[in-house]
Amino acid sequence: MHKNKLLIKPVLSVFSFLCLLSPLSAEIKMTPVANASLLGGKYYLDSEAASFNGRLDLFLSPVLKLGENNTLIPIYSWNYSGTQDIQELAGGGVLTRQRQAHTLSLKHVYTREFNKYKPRFSYSKALVQETKDEDWGDGLFDYTTMSFGVEAEQEKPHGTFTESYDYSLVSYPNYSTLLSQSQTVIDTATFNELAANAGKDTMDNAGHRLALGYTWFPEPLTMQAGYDLTYRTYGDQPVINEPATGQPSFSSDKRTDLVQNLSLTATRALKPLVLNAVLRGAWLSSNQNSYDSSRTKYIEDYYSYTEVGFAPSMSLALKNGTQFGLALDWRRLAYTGRLRQDESGNYSRSKINQTVWLSSLSARYPVYKKLFARAVYNYQVSSSNMRYEASYRYNYRASTYLVGVEWEF
Numbered sequence: 001m002h003k004n005k006l007l008i009k010p011v012l013s014v015f016s017f018l019c020l021l022s023p024l025s026a027e028i029k030m031t032p033v034a035n036a037s038l039l040g041g042k043y044y045l046d047s048e049a050a051s052f053n054g055r056l057d058l059f060l061s062p063v064l065k066l067g068e069n070n071t072l073i074p075i076y077s078w079n080y081s082g083t084q085d086i087q088e089l090a091g092g093g094v095l096t097r098q099r100q101a102h103t104l105s106l107k108h109v110y111t112r113e114f115n116k117y118k119p120r121f122s123y124s125k126a127l128v129q130e131t132k133d134e135d136w137g138d139g140l141f142d143y144t145t146m147s148f149g150v151e152a153e154q155e156k157p158h159g160t161f162t163e164s165y166d167y168s169l170v171s172y173p174n175y176s177t178l179l180s181q182s183q184t185v186i187d188t189a190t191f192n193e194l195a196a197n198a199g200k201d202t203m204d205n206a207g208h209r210l211a212l213g214y215t216w217f218p219e220p221l222t223m224q225a226g227y228d229l230t231y232r233t234y235g236d237q238p239v240i241n242e243p244a245t246g247q248p249s250f251s252s253d254k255r256t257d258l259v260q261n262l263s264l265t266a267t268r269a270l271k272p273l274v275l276n277a278v279l280r281g282a283w284l285s286s287n288q289n290s291y292d293s294s295r296t297k298y299i300e301d302y303y304s305y306t307e308v309g310f311a312p313s314m315s316l317a318l319k320n321g322t323q324f325g326l327a328l329d330w331r332r333l334a335y336t337g338r339l340r341q342d343e344s345g346n347y348s349r350s351k352i353n354q355t356v357w358l359s360s361l362s363a364r365y366p367v368y369k370k371l372f373a374r375a376v377y378n379y380q381v382s383s384s385n386m387r388y389e390a391s392y393r394y395n396y397r398a399s400t401y402l403v404g405v406e407w408e409f
Helices: 002-021 178-182 188-197
Strands: 029-045 053-065 070-081 085-089 092-096 098-112 115-129 143-156 159-171 205-216 221-241 249-270 273-286 290-292 297-299 305-317 323-341 347-368 371-384 396-408
Touching: 029 371, 053 396, 085 396, 297 323
Parallel strands: none
Antiparallel strands: 029 053, 029 396, 053 070, 070 098, 085 092, 098 115, 115 143, 143 159, 159 205, 205 221, 221 249, 249 273, 273 305, 290 297, 305 323, 323 347, 347 371, 371 396
16 A cells, blocks of 8 residues: 555645646646547467457646746656566566556746756656566566656757756665575575675666757758766665675675667658658666576676667658558667576577567557547567576567557647
């Protein structure tokens, strides 16, 4: 019950604040924005079909115009997915059966001449089920995220600059070290030493994110360039040292990750057709290592990787509200330290690489006023030189089809 209270409190606080605003000024104008979709479909993993399940998305935003230069944008969103899919969790691909997430955010936009300043706050709670008999709130990978930050935007004759900073706190209330399960295979003295230094809330982290962007308009294109850097600290996850006595030891240093992303986007509008292409690169540098106790194997630089990607897409929007979309996303990830294993788990000297292709097809057709029929099809192929998949999935073929209705206001 206390988990639900954690979500309800910030929701009530924000909506109470919005209610108090109404008598303060006659200039306040509210523009409600809403969108909801209900879809049903199937998920296929390596040609094996899961049962028919649904997906629900809800978006609510009563946009408040507080005056000529001030706008308050509260947003509540909820999404539920009952179809199986593979999610990137805790450093690898995890098969999930059901997921839902609640997000509440609040943004204030202050406009002065050609500049905008946007302080913001958000709170989200994600629930993940890996098995059918798992209750909501008991998932190993359930997590909450709280973040606040500010964005600045300057419009110039040759383009628009944006800068932003965000601070976030991520908590995994049900995730703790599995060392407690190892007492039967480790001698008591070693177990007590490790347990005292291993940490408990090892996935909880805090992040500082700085982002820079620039948009310009070389006819007939719209171009966007972006760069962001995130420094993430894991306050209860000590760095694993190379074992000197056959068992791992822990440093007094804590895990830190540095993530950098660079992207370049080109858009061309040929009404009613819009073409888009994104070229991106990413680099994660981590000081954390790993130790495989079942094979007494120490692996240095376990989480670091480089990634490149390319994502072309096109969309067609007709005057009657009919829409079609086609998208392709390719990415190539190469770990700098994580070692490849064969089917039996034996290590080799080569490092793991992974290539993912994702193709998406979508359509929306107006049924009545703001009610639309909608269909989505996704097909994903992941291939890797990693063959041992007891913990994470690296090689798979997955497809999803969803059909249903969408309403917008």
